[in-house]
Amino acid sequence: MLNRVSVLIPYKPDYGERDILFKWVNKFYQNVLPEVEVCIGESLSEPFNRSQAVNLAAKKATKDIFVIADGDVFYDPIILTKAIKLLDQHAWVIPYGKWLNVSKESTDLLLSKEPQWPFPIKVESKEKTFKNKQFKPISGVVVTTKKNFNNINGFDERFVGWGREDNAFRDAMNTLCGPYKRLDNQTIYHLWHTKVGSKGNPKIQDNNKLYNRYAALRGNKKGMEKLINERND
Template sequence: MRVAVVIPWRPGTPERNAHHQYVQAHLRQLLPDAIHLDADSGHRQFSRAGSRNEGIRQAEAAGADIVVLCDADTLPEGEPLLAAIADTEDGVLHLPYSWYRGLSRDGTQAHLAGAPAADCPTDLAHEWATGGILVIRPDAWWRAGGMDERFEGWGFEDAAFRIASDALLGPTVRHAGAITHLWHPQESGLGSPQHVANGQLCQRYVDATGKPDDLRKVVAEHAHATA
């Protein structure tokens, strides 16, 4: 069983660059025998959806049976990550966490200085995150349609993929544990035309929740648009 760890990545701000190095080192420590890759789809504006698809392709080309897709600002815990990898042969999407911990700026500085993440101040913590880190087999990724590259900029692509995965692969499996998000300046573009368009596209996935035939139609549009 060959595992690839893929970070969707394009160099950016000093905070982002430092986080990438920290997360990369963390993942190499957790999974020293894995294939470690950075992936950039080359879109004019960095595309997390496109770069995840590109990362899956690179992992397949390298002979990986299982792929861990981890954002460059997100730290998983070892035990749930290993559990997710061990169980991924079932062909569904696995999330190696049940709790999202978004550290504040001060909390991130404290954690990078050596404080346990659980003891650091947060801006946001909740149970309903769907992104950050995904564990899946490449063939399952494509059966779910891959990630919709019509999502540009920030937001909604994770939720859409989760909806497609649940309907086309089977219910997503969560593993008890936490992921820690490192603070950086917001890039969400809330209220921008692109963010609104992303929300409208995601609503189409929401409207098709639990309806495999309807979701296949939405996924087919995405596949045609990116062919």
């Protein structure tokens, strides 16, 4: 089953802590999930264009199931097999309900160890929370088919930097392919790094304006298709 999977990882080298995390996560896939095809999408734009990086990774992929995964996230391999089994009934799957931020101390310890599952050490972590407690993250790890990814033309590269591209992907997928299924009882782990966040993106207001157009077209297939096709103009 896992030999049908291409893992798409967006990446931009920083010659610092992010590269260290990325190398560890890449080794995690080699050690723990050797069956999957790991495809790295490297975007050198400034600020980093995550959408472009995911799309570049997708162009390298040869498998029929896509796992869109951040380069600082890892998880129990079983969440992938559970998610893949659900793709017959659901257009896409968010294979976790809990996002745990690993502490700096535990991250440093993990980075000093050979990646494996289960953990070689006791890991300290804290659940990611939001002001709106009803909100749950929709990125980190996402599972869908190559067909559905292509049906919405991947990620919208007009989102410059980071922020809102995942929300637009969600609305396009839900509208044109079908709603997602979340595995509430599963967990992903996010390695510690210096926080930047969308507020550090000088283009976040432009991203918000573009995303508002996606939000206004939820459930409107013709309108959503037209918005997506604008990317080719």
